Amino acid sequence: xxxxxxxxxxxxxxxxxxxxxxxxxxxxxxxxxxxxxxxxxxxxxxxxxxxxxxxxxxxxxxxxxxxxxxxxxxxxxxxxxxxxxxxxxxxxxxxxxxxxxxxxxxxxxxxxxxxxxxxxxxxxxxxxxxxxxxxxxxxxxxxxxxxxxxxxxxxxxxxxxxxxxxxxxxxxxxxxxxxxxxxxxxxxxxxxxxxxxxxxxxxxxxxxxxxxxxxxxxxxxxxxxxxxxxxxxxxxxxxxxxxxxxxxxxxxxxxxxxxxxxxxxxxxxxxxxxxxxxxxxxxxxxxxxxxxxxxxxxxxxxxxxxxxxxxxxxxxxxxxxxxxxxxxxxxxxxxxxxxxxxxxxxxxxxxxxxxxxxxxxxxxxxxxxxxxxxxxxxxxxxxxxxxxxxxxxxxxxxxxxxxxxxx
Ligand SMILES: *Cc1c(COP(=O)(O)O)cnc(C)c1O
Numbered sequence: 370x371x372x373x374x375x376x377x378x379x380x381x382x383x384x385x386x387x388x389x390x391x392x393x394x395x396x397x398x399x400x401x402x403x404x405x406x407x408x409x410x411x412x413x414x415x416x417x418x419x420x421x422x423x424x425x426x427x428x429x430x431x432x433x434x435x436x437x438x439x440x441x442x443x444x445x446x447x448x449x450x451x452x453x454x455x456x457x458x459x460x461x462x463x464x465x466x467x468x469x470x471x472x473x474x475x476x477x478x479x480x481x482x483x484x485x486x487x488x489x490x491x492x493x494x495x496x497x498x499x500x501x502x503x504x505x506x507x508x509x510x511x512x513x514x515x516x517x518x519x520x521x522x523x524x525x526x527x528x529x530x531x532x533x534x535x536x537x538x539x540x541x542x543x544x545x546x547x548x549x550x551x552x553x554x555x556x557x558x559x560x561x562x563x564x565x566x567x568x569x570x571x572x573x574x575x576x577x578x579x580x581x582x583x584x585x586x587x588x589x590x591x592x593x594x595x596x597x598x599x600x601x602x603x604x605x606x607x608x609x610x611x612x613x614x615x616x617x618x619x620x621x622x623x624x625x626x627x628x629x630x631x632x633x634x635x636x637x638x639x640x641x642x643x644x645x646x647x648x649x650x651x652x653x654x655x656x657x658x659x660x661x662x663x664x665x666x667x668x669x670x671x672x673x674x675x676x677x678x679x680x681x682x683x684x685x686x687x688x689x690x691x692x693x694x695x696x697x698x699x700x701x702x703x704x705x706x707x708x709x710x711x712x713x714x715x716x717x718x719x720x721x722x723x724x725x726x727x728x729x730x731x732x733x734x735x736x737x738x739x740x741x742x743x744x745x746x747x748x749x750x751x752x753x754x755x756x757x758x759x760x761x762x763x764x765x766x767x768x769x770x771x772x773x774x775x776x
Contacts (some may be wrong), residue, residue: 370685371678376745379674385667388741391659392592399747399754401726404538404566404704404737407592413655420651441650442598442641448657449591449600452665453564453583454574459602461637462587462650466565466599467496468615469584470532472640473561473601475504475614477530477582478511480607488514488558489532490521492539497532497563518542522549527557536566536702539729541694543571543701547578554579565589568600569660570703570740572669581607587649590703590739592656598649601640608636617642659741668740672703675738675748679705682752688759693733704737714768718758721767724751 380386392408394400400408424436433439447457463469478484487501498513505511516524525531531553536543546562553560562583567573569590575583581604587597603611612633618624619641622632633639660668680696690707709715709732716728726736736751758764 371681371749373746373749376678376749379745383671383745385663385671385740386744388659388663389744392742394742397723399724399751401724401736401738401743401751403592403739403742404570404589404702404735405727406595407569407589407656407739408742409594410592410655410659412658413594413652416655417648417651420648424647438645438647441647441654442645443638445598445650445654445657446600446637448654448661449568449587450602452568452573452591452657452660453602454572454576454578455602456576456605458637459575459605459608460600461640462598462600462653463641463645464599464601465596466563466584466586467500468642469599469601469640470497470500470561470563471504472613472615472642473582473584473603473611474501474530474532476611477559477561478504478508479614480611483528484530484559485510486512486514486526486529487532488516488521488525488529490518491515492537493532494534494538494563494565497534501532518544522552522556525553525556525558529553529556529558531558531560532563533560534563534565536564536571538566539693539706539733539735541566541701541704541706541735543567543695543699546573546575546580550579550581554581565599566702566704570669570672572665575602575604580604587653587656591653591660592739592741593653594649594656596649597653597656598646603637603640605636608639611639613640613642615642619643619645663741669703671740672738673698673701675740675743675745676701676703676705678745678748679736679738679752682749683707683755686752686756686759688756690755690759703740704735706733706735708732709734709764711764711768714770715755715758715764718763718767719751719754722754722758724754726751 424432445462446460450460564585568585583602587593620639695701712732
């Protein structure tokens with residue numbers, strides 16, 4: 370089994386090791402929840418403070434042009450595009466993931482009168498399912514169809530918009546994006562990919578893989594801060610054929626003509642809706658810049674190395690935990706999940722020891738490995754802490770407290 374000393378040696382040889390200092394992490398905490406809320410980059414607070422004081426305070430309304438505020442969704446989108454393998458005119462940083470799912474699924478349905486079905490999988494992230502259900506509720510012609518992962522691509526047909534999360538938030542399972550996209554396209558359907566647990570965690574090449582539509586989160590691996598703007602991707606070939614259902618003024622061809630009648634902006638700009646959240650975009654840009662400064666190939670490889678190490682160490686302890694994340698590096702994202710009947714109590718006991726992962730219903734604990742700031746040594750320490758919690762009965766005491774609180 371890998372020793373702590375070996376982990377320290379790996380940290381010493383890690384080409385990304387110096388990025389850890391670029392984050393403001395609290396002392397005494399091992400943070401393994403960057404897949405839920407990414408850590409704070411050190412640059413962010415100063416950047417936001419300067420923006421607030423000078424661009425907002427001094428520049429006032431002039432900053433929409435002088436400071437490039439109006440361009441921010443496109444500028445930050447173009448940077449995210451480099452992490453997606455997309456063109457810089459194919460991505461916008463805007464709205465939330467939920468809203469972007471609505472925009473793209475609705476637009477994909479409306480683009481072809483033969484499209485009436487949203488195909489997705491049971492257990493997909495709740496917002497994906499709920500937005501799909503909402504679209505079906507407002508349009509009697511649309512129905513939501515569910516199919517299991519294994520057969521989802523084969524269940525697609527010409528009338529189908531397939532809504533899938535590339536890396537499953539609970540299990541960490543990863544779809545073969547290229548293969549699923551190809552099969553669905555061959556069958557006449559179209560896929561909307563939710564990349565919330567993928568961007569900043571694994572290598573993506575949407576252009577090579579033929580992806581047409583995608584959305585994703587800015588506050589997870591991208592470190593954009595709580596509630597950071599999300600992004601959407603529309604392949605160039607589709608942009609002028611799709612129409613956003615949220616026809617806000619900033620998606621207008623000439624927003625500053627203040628015309629009465631809506632005319633969709635050309636290209637990706639039509640997927641803008643309202644005034645962009647400049648402070649949120651500025652924080653997101655700090656997180657994205659760190660990823661561009663590093664190399665996405667190194668980031669993705671280190672994420673898999675950290676997951677492999679954690680799985681190996683936990684395996685070696687023979688704990689009563691069921692691994693539900695694939696062991697195969699290519700088949701997962703950058704988090705590792707285990708099932709246990711008292712998973713919630715196990716995670717509470719770990720958090721009390723300074724190891725912050727999270728709990729997901731039902732019975733699942735998750736450990737997210739953010740390659741820019743997590744180290745091999747802390748991965749080792751986290752596995753030790755998990756072993757101690759499981760074997761000392763600490764979780765059992767915690768479970769007792771939880772039960773006592775509930776009743
Ligand atoms: C985190 C996450 C979201 C979040 O959507 P919001 O609109 O930002 O709340 C959506 N989809 C997936 C798969 C996620 O993991």
